[in-house]
Amino acid sequence: MTLILGIETSCDETAAAVVEDGQAIRSNVISSQVDLHAQYGGIFPEIASRAHIERIYPVVEQALAEAQATLDDIDAIAVTRGPGLAGSLVVGANLAKGLALGRERPVVAVNHLEGHVYSLWLAGPQYRFVPGQPPADPADPVAPIEFPLVVLIVSGGHTDLLLMTGHAQYTLLGSTLDDAAGEAFDKVGRLLGLPYPGGPSIQKAAQGGNPAAFDFPRVWLRGNQGEQNYDFSFSGLKTAVLRALQALDPGYKPDSEVSSDLPVADLAASFQAAVVDVLVGKTARAAEEYDAREVFISGGVSANSALRAAMIEGAGRPVRVPPLSLCTDNAAMIAAAGHFRFLAGQRDDLDFDVRPTWPLADPA
Numbered sequence: 001m002t003l004i005l006g007i008e009t010s011c012d013e014t015a016a017a018v019v020e021d022g023q024a025i026r027s028n029v030i031s032s033q034v035d036l037h038a039q040y041g042g043i044f045p046e047i048a049s050r051a052h053i054e055r056i057y058p059v060v061e062q063a064l065a066e067a068q069a070t071l072d073d074i075d076a077i078a079v080t081r082g083p084g085l086a087g088s089l090v091v092g093a094n095l096a097k098g099l100a101l102g103r104e105r106p107v108v109a110v111n112h113l114e115g116h117v118y119s120l121w122l123a124g125p126q127y128r129f130v131p132g133q134p135p136a137d138p139a140d141p142v143a144p145i146e147f148p149l150v151v152l153i154v155s156g157g158h159t160d161l162l163l164m165t166g167h168a169q170y171t172l173l174g175s176t177l178d179d180a181a182g183e184a185f186d187k188v189g190r191l192l193g194l195p196y197p198g199g200p201s202i203q204k205a206a207q208g209g210n211p212a213a214f215d216f217p218r219v220w221l222r223g224n225q226g227e228q229n230y231d232f233s234f235s236g237l238k239t240a241v242l243r244a245l246q247a248l249d250p251g252y253k254p255d256s257e258v259s260s261d262l263p264v265a266d267l268a269a270s271f272q273a274a275v276v277d278v279l280v281g282k283t284a285r286a287a288e289e290y291d292a293r294e295v296f297i298s299g300g301v302s303a304n305s306a307l308r309a310a311m312i313e314g315a316g317r318p319v320r321v322p323p324l325s326l327c328t329d330n331a332a333m334i335a336a337a338g339h340f341r342f343l344a345g346q347r348d349d350l351d352f353d354v355r356p357t358w359p360l361a362d363p364a
């Protein structure tokens with residue numbers, strides 16, 4: 001049995017977890033800072049960093065206690081090295097280094113995006129959807145994961161479409177040229193006067209709204225030969241929502257009170273449908289082109305119920321989604337990714353620096 005302690009502090013969640021053999025969660029502790037940042041409508045880096053310092057040690061202690069493990073039982077400490085906020089990343093990295101030095105445990109530095117990918121290794125059989133079949137029983141065995149996979153990572157900072165041909169082997173098929181999908185949700189949530197973070201608020205506001213009420217643009221992007229590529233662009237969509245608001249209410253100003261007469265449910269549903277169409281359309285085409293065995297979606301936006309339903313319907317092959325608790329940032333996914341790197345022999349020297357910008361893969 002291999003036990004990995006995961007530590008994650010890249011953004012606004014302070015998290016630690018213990019994972020057994022890369023797939024069984026023994027503990028998964030998350031201290032969210034959402035309340036601290038909500039008043040700013042986004043993440044305030046200095047506040048995030050300070051909160052991580054105050055919280056990380058008790059969070060790690062709790063993760064070990066809940067897993068009924070001590071540091072002596074842990075085979076390695078997996079920690080997020082990047083991408084993320086520098087001042088947040090160093091808090092987790094420094095704690096991992098300190099624990100490693102004090103207890104002579106190896107450290108495995110992990111890319112946060114790879115963590116999101118490996119959240120799918122922690123998903124039970126009921127999170128694998130085959131078109132036309134009922135979901136599997138949670139008591140069934142998990143279907144083995146076979147490569148190649150097409151993986152869509154959609155978070156607050158990233159929109160990456162990847163081809164994964166083996167453990168830790170990725171080719172970047174496309175990514176966003178401007179706003180990340182989650183960023184678009186957050187910005188449009190703000191335009192609509194909805195509480196931060198915008199993703200869950202838009203999903204909620206969209207319930208009962210008509211997704212065809214507004215014909216927002218779907219940006220497909222084309223290469224030199226006129227063929228569609230796998231990149232994304234969401235900033236024009238955000239502008240289209242702003243224009244619609246201004247047309248509906250000539251007195252509308254961003255960041256001011258949104259009139260209760262505005263059709264917020266229709267706007268939210270139409271915006272969400274435009275994002276989902278492009279995410280599913282490009283992912284399905286990549287799955288076809290690269291003959292993927294399955295499609296994986298992960299990251300905060302993969303919690304979106306409209307995206308999940310449309311992907312399951314449209315991907316043309318089995319789709320795995322993470323449990324809701326593992327869509328947003330957590331340390332179990334870092335431990336799962338670290339597990340496979342540990343088995344592959346990765347050990348990091350304790351003088352490694354954090355990498356605030358760190359692409360998971362080179363472009364195709």
Ligand code: KG4
Nearest residue numbers: 155156157182197199200300301304328329
């Ligand atoms: O992966 P994550 O927790 O943090 C990053 O690494 O960025 O993703 C956070 C993002 C936010 O932009 C949030 O609005 C979005 O995920 N999000 C959602 C939903 N839940 C979270 N977006 C759409 N629908 C949701 N239900």
Ligand code: ZN
Nearest residue numbers: 155300328329
């Ligand atoms: Zn994330």
